[in-house]
């Protein structure tokens with residue numbers, strides 16, 4: 001049943017995208033590990049980490065697009081789910097440090113020793129197991145989204161009000177995680193990771209593997225999202241976006257339709273966050289900053305919401321631009337981002353992919369008309 | 385005792401229903417009984433409460449007082465919109481409301497009776513019976529040629545038909561149809577009357593309409609509402625001959 005469901009998501013453009021991602025998952029590690037550093041084809045370490053990070057952003061944007069583009073829920077708090085997934089991974093990585101911390105305490109992470117804590121808080125238990133941490137990467141964001149969505153959608157909170165409370169959610173989490181006694185390392189967050197699954201986290205091979213994992217996770221995200229939006233459920237998502245009351249009077253519960261997508265989307269964001277943290281080497285409360293969530297919206301809008309490819313292109317392009325910009329003119333980046341968003345809204349309301357599709361369709365129609373008319377039967381001209 | 389009997393045999397039973405919005409009584413001690421298989425036309429001036437009555441029946445608005453029973457036993461005031469739809473009441477809105485970015489066909493697919501939850505919808509495969517049903521409805525509403533076009537591309541009148549088609553796909557026992565011929569040409573209006581009469585052979589229908597020619601074509605019992613209550617009820621000739629109806633609605 002699952003495989004048949006996934007096969008339903010395959011179409012030409014998705015196939016090409018999947019092929020590119022899988023090729024990248026193989027090629028980048030090869031170019032990094034097997035090609036000698038002297039060769040121009042060699043991929044340097046920083047580039048592997050940078051592109052790996054972009055891929056996790058792309059997965060985050062895809063997750064947002066599932067709810068915003070397809071279901072009209074403009075979440076301004078998606079970075080919170082990303083950060084929670086990241087923290088779950090970070091906690092595992094902290095436990096892997098063991099007695100190699102500055103204080104050499106085998107039972108407690110450094111920041112707990114520093115705070116004079118005597119034992120591990122209950123919510124840190126289990127995180128020395130990889131499988132448990134991976135479960136939490138999905139369960140924690142998923143559960144938060146489920147509970148939040150349960151109340152919000154049931155109370156029929158929509159539109160800008162919903163956006164505002166998602167923003168409040170991520171802001172509240174940021175304040176909470178900044179506090180030292182929350183037990184997540186306060187404003188320093190979690191860092192100084194040593195290894196993952198027994199492999200040195202700085203090693204070239206590990207970095208390559210993390211890149212490949214990010215590419216494959218994105219590919220899986222694309223496949224699931226594509227299958228989802230092409231199923232009857234996907235049609236319901238769009239229906240809930242366009243005419244919620246019509247749906248209700250047909251006997252559907254739009255709140256349940258939305259809740260499913262919102263929860264799944266949060267899980268995808270959590271997985272993206274979990275892949276992000278080992279590649280950047282740190283997770284701190286700054287990841288919950290409201291502006292982060294807004295940036296995700298900009299990536300998605302620029303690339304084209306309501307499409308599968310759009311948010312991915314948007315995330316890669318805007319972040320590519322950001323890396324360049326913050327190197328060249330760091331203080332202007334936020335202005336550039338704002339200008340980009342305004343320009344997109346004004347000139348490319350459907351984003352890059354939407355504009356491209358429109359242009360392509362127009363061309364095809366013109367060509368179609370041009371090629372059909374002269375060849376058409378001149379005797380049978382249609383009346384009117 | 386007679387009331388008890390009517391409650392159990394009628395498809396729809398409204399008794400002493402009232403609702404106020406900020407002190408304004410939109411529905412005032414309204415009583416109305418619809419027999420199974422009956423089609424009823426409702427007329428009345430703007431603001432008479434026709435749409436509000438449908439809101440009450442479909443669970444969108446809760447009445448302040450009164451009883452609303454469906455199919456003899458179901459107390460509609462205890463259910464919400466989705467539940468009432470699943471009980472078998474379909475509704476066409478006054479402003480045609482379809483899923484604009486979906487194709488005509490997909491609009492019908494989503495309306496088709498069947499499971500309404502997320503997970504079954506994920507794995508749903510269209511069956512042969514479903515396909516045939518869609519084809520039949522497309523024929524009935526005369527949109528077969530436009531099945532793959534987005535609903536947004538339809539004319540106002542065609543959207544009205546599509547919405548009626550969605551009601552058919554939903555397969556309700558009772559249809560509430562609010563102003564179905566607004567924005568239609570005379571030919572389309574005539575066609576719609578024919579369609580509704582056909583539908584009414586197997587279901588109960590309430591039609592709200594201002595177009596008197598259309599109401600005449602329906603050829604059914606008429607109820608005239610005014611200020612949230614029933615002003616007159618009977619054949620169209622009786623009702624349109626009523627002095628009070630002439631005064632408040634039809635004009636002298």
Ligand SMILES: Nc1ncnc2c1ncn2[C@@H]1O[C@H](COP(=O)(O)OP(=O)(O)OP(=O)(O)O)[C@@H](O)[C@H]1O
Pocket residue numbers: 405410428429430431432433434435436437478
């Ligand atoms: N939700 C609401 N809140 C406040 N007032 C309302 C609400 N719904 C309806 N009304 C008022 O109740 C009255 C009845 O409205 P309703 O829409 O039922 O009239 P109608 O008979 O359908 O009229 P029309 O022929 O114009 O469609 C109107 O005065 C309207 O303004």
Ligand SMILES: [Mg+2]
Pocket residue numbers: 434435436478562
């Ligand atoms: Mg009305």
